[in-house]
Amino acid sequence: MTPESHAPTGTDAPRTGPPPGCPAHGLGPGGLHRLHESEDLPALYEQLRKEHGPVAPVLLHDDVPMWIVLGHAENLHMVRSPTQFCRDSRIWTPLRDGLVKPDHPLMPHIAWQPIASHAEGDEHKRLRGAVQGAISTIDFRSLRRYINRSTQAIVNRFCEQGEADLVGQFAEHLPMAVMCEILGMPEEYSDRLVEAARDALKGTETAIASHSYVMDALSRLTTRRRAQPDEDLASYLITHPARLTDDEVREHLRLVLFAAYEATTNLLSNVLLTVLIDPRFRAQLNGGQMTVPEAVEQSLWNEPPFSTVFAYFAKQETELGGQRIRRGDGLLFAPLPANVDPRVRPDLKASMQGNRSHLAFGGGPHECPGQDIGRSIADVGVDALLMRLPDVELDCDEDELRWTASIASRHLVSLPVQFAPKPPQDVTQTPSHKPVPAQRSDWQIGTTQPQPQPAPVATQPQPAPVAAQPQPQPAPAQPQPVPPVPQPTAEAPARRKGVWQRFVSWWRGY
Numbered sequence: 001m002t003p004e005s006h007a008p009t010g011t012d013a014p015r016t017g018p019p020p021g022c023p024a025h026g027l028g029p030g031g032l033h034r035l036h037e038s039e040d041l042p043a044l045y046e047q048l049r050k051e052h053g054p055v056a057p058v059l060l061h062d063d064v065p066m067w068i069v070l071g072h073a074e075n076l077h078m079v080r081s082p083t084q085f086c087r088d089s090r091i092w093t094p095l096r097d098g099l100v101k102p103d104h105p106l107m108p109h110i111a112w113q114p115i116a117s118h119a120e121g122d123e124h125k126r127l128r129g130a131v132q133g134a135i136s137t138i139d140f141r142s143l144r145r146y147i148n149r150s151t152q153a154i155v156n157r158f159c160e161q162g163e164a165d166l167v168g169q170f171a172e173h174l175p176m177a178v179m180c181e182i183l184g185m186p187e188e189y190s191d192r193l194v195e196a197a198r199d200a201l202k203g204t205e206t207a208i209a210s211h212s213y214v215m216d217a218l219s220r221l222t223t224r225r226r227a228q229p230d231e232d233l234a235s236y237l238i239t240h241p242a243r244l245t246d247d248e249v250r251e252h253l254r255l256v257l258f259a260a261y262e263a264t265t266n267l268l269s270n271v272l273l274t275v276l277i278d279p280r281f282r283a284q285l286n287g288g289q290m291t292v293p294e295a296v297e298q299s300l301w302n303e304p305p306f307s308t309v310f311a312y313f314a315k316q317e318t319e320l321g322g323q324r325i326r327r328g329d330g331l332l333f334a335p336l337p338a339n340v341d342p343r344v345r346p347d348l349k350a351s352m353q354g355n356r357s358h359l360a361f362g363g364g365p366h367e368c369p370g371q372d373i374g375r376s377i378a379d380v381g382v383d384a385l386l387m388r389l390p391d392v393e394l395d396c397d398e399d400e401l402r403w404t405a406s407i408a409s410r411h412l413v414s415l416p417v418q419f420a421p422k423p424p425q426d427v428t429q430t431p432s433h434k435p436v437p438a439q440r441s442d443w444q445i446g447t448t449q450p451q452p453q454p455a456p457v458a459t460q461p462q463p464a465p466v467a468a469q470p471q472p473q474p475a476p477a478q479p480q481p482v483p484p485v486p487q488p489t490a491e492a493p494a495r496r497k498g499v500w501q502r503f504v505s506w507w508r509g510y
Contacts, residue, residue: 033059034196035069054071055074062100064094070337074320074321080363082120084313086160087117087119087120087366091222091315092311092313116255127242133240134237149428152427159421159423162418162420163417165416166410170268172194175260175269184221185218222246236405248305263306264373264377271296297356300360301357308335309333312330335359344357361374383431394416397416
């Protein structure tokens with residue numbers, strides 16, 4: 001969008017606006033809405049949809065003009081049309097005209113960087129090919145097993161207390177533990193790394209120092225793997241035929257770590273919140289009408305991890321959603337309003353089970369390449385948590401929950417819960433709310449308890465080899481009522497898991 005179309009004020013113009021609560025609050029030059037001043041973005045999106053249709057003009061900080069794409073079809077068209085729209089902000093007219101200052105709050109998101117998410121053409125193919133190639137080497141069966149063990153270890157920290165904050169103690173920790181393993185630096189996972197990542201994403205006064213802390217860990221990883229590659233994502237980036245430099249490797253590790261961490265943390269929090277506050281949702285899970293993966297997809301429709309993504313830019317004059325888009329205009333890709341577009345979801349209460357056409361992970365050439373990692377963390381993490389704490393309940397009124405909101409995303413601050421205290425569980429075992437010893441002692445092979453039922457079990461491993469080895473007639477010497485040989489061989493398979501049980505265990509990564 002050009003200054004002409006928005007007629008923004010100059011840099012020296014006063015910006016004294018009306019106070020909050022005034023009908024004119026949040027309005028800028030030309031009566032356009034300032035997104036960053038809105039106290040209820042979802043409501044503003046619907047107002048903009050009524051006033052302007054699927055593509056609406058808005059203002060960012062410092063009254064920088066921008067389009068926001070509200071329609072589902074229009075968002076898809078934009079991200080799937082690389083000949084018309086790109087991610088290279090160097091062609092953005094307000095930036096070229098000096099309207100966007102270097103210290104603009106959104107410059108860290110919009111400023112062009114030599115990474116796959118901003119590159120185009122052959123350079124995009126080279127960089128994204130390396131990232132996708134590295135991700136394609138992930139063994140998702142082993143990954144799900146690691147997610148299960150990490151969930152068990154994290155839940156063990158608070159399961160005996162009977163209360164917890166599922167955001168600060170679970171949703172913010174599980175993605176970081178898993179991503180450190182995927183990248184190849186499990187030894188770096190710590191509370192300090194989690195705090196640094198969260199602080200860097202919040203943009204506080206200590207954000208630069210926190211960002212440096214994370215980058216130092218990634219630099220050490222890059223140096224270590226350049227000297228001695230291993231089977232992890234960092235090593236595959238380094239050894240990929242694209243021949244990424246150390247700087248390119250570090251920047252893409254940063255991109256993968258921060259994007260996956262923020263998105264998956266929000267996704268975990270949103271799914272757990274829905275399970276806790278919506279009894280119908282939880283009843284469907286408990287009754288088998290909905291699986292955890294289906295619950296995750298429903299959450300991706302209702303509350304995508306990122307509300308908007310900065311930004312796409314018009315490479316030529318075109319039309320989108322009935323609006324004239326000039327060359328150099330900026331557009332916000334907006335999954336949140338697109339997912340509730342009345343043309344694709346006339347009834348927001350209707351179930352979206354089996355429907356993956358939401359825009360939570362973007363689309364087109366820049367679609368999120370690590371979306372299956374996020375889905376796996378949410379699927380296994382939520383399932384294992386609910387198995388460990390089946391009686392978990394929200395420990396506050398729903399209206400007491402607090403969020404930190406921005407144009408980009410909405411982050412749940414805390415999710416206090418209570419439950420009956422549970423003992424820690426072996427992280428290598430299948431998650432269960434039952435005590436492990438009581439569950440295994442009455443069937444474990446080798447028990448020495450002289451009870452009538454385990455008697456044949458105790459002799460089961462030995463009768464066949466012992467009866468075959470002694471030749472001086474062992475049968476007359478032991479007149480015990482030993483069951484015939486076919487009986488123990490018939491019992492042994494009955495104790496093993498069936499085909500379906502083994503398949504489910506394999507699928508869940510146990």
